[in-house]
Amino acid sequence: MKVTRVMIVAVGGQGNLLAAKVLGEAALLAGIEVRMSEIHGMAQRGGVVESAIVFGGARSSLIADGEADILAGFEPLETLRAVAKCNKNTVVITSTAPLPPFAAAVGKVAYPDFSSVQKQILNVAGSLTAFDAAELAREAGNVMAVNMVILGAMAATRRLPVSEEHIRETIRLKTRQNFVETNLKAFELGLSQKS
Template identity: 40%
Template sequence: MNRARVFLTGVGGQGTLTATTLLARTALDAGLPVTSGEIHGMAQRGGVVESTILIGGYRSPVIAPGEADVLLGFELLETLRALPMLRRGGVVVGNSEQVQPVGVCLGRECYPPLDQVLETAKGFAGRVVLVPCISLAERAGTAKAANTVLIGAAAAAGALPFDVAALARSVEKYLKPQLVALNVKALELGAEAARAAQTGQAA
């Protein structure tokens, strides 16, 4: 696989756009043409952030509903909301832990249970891999690395046209030196969790 339309969704403060940039640079370093764009971004923490990355020669950064090959969900409720963007049989890789969006915090919306999100996702996707990104990021050194955990999980799940080692090279090349070790660890923890999750599904 050297083509993929990836839709990323999360909330402000999660590093969704940072992850998008890292994925794009990794693809470019692998010699793959990339188009990416920010669909909707809220500067304040907690606002919805969505972005796209299309790898393999797509001319437009737009992903229409039902077109995404991969949905990367940095926040559980936003993953649920974005499921219509996924093509039938696509792959969902998401954070299984809550980062409550503004609507939930204000009492306008109710947060769905994990089992409900998982079952709904299975109705859209060929594969669903959910990992506890925040907890794993804290193990790596900081909860802020949850975005790196998720993309490590996505690479290990085979959802991206490059592997975890390629992402690690990008972390070493593009992030500040003081952030490299913990982000490489976050990638590894995400990858391990994704492999374990898929083994469990296959059992």
């Protein structure tokens, strides 16, 4: 089966690892080979969290520069920081809601404006779907559901080897029971994003 490489980047606390886990569990449910790796050093201290999900027969669970099929970022600066993972066929999804690092939040360094982020991403990648995932998560009923919104947008690309239904089923089975409804709603809102 064709190998599909998905990279997810976020700021610690945004729920990146749960998004990756849902994709992994959905693959297990669908009987698709999957390997994942994560770097979450000091996530609770506001650092960057990266997850790589590799579907298909590859043995490596790492994604090298230029080799992601999908790059999904929960925060525009972090999406841009990971753009080296992209090539001309990479589909990029990003939330436009910024979470400025401290130095930028207090005005010591400039946070790049979105048009520049967009331009730099499109210099490297094939396409970009950008929207305010935090707003959609709020609309779904929980601002913490950004991860589910982005999952929906990933499914909308039709580049994932797992089906929407497998993802929905995984959300039902593997996310916290009292959040399932909100999570599913957030997923659907993400799914309706045009890519």
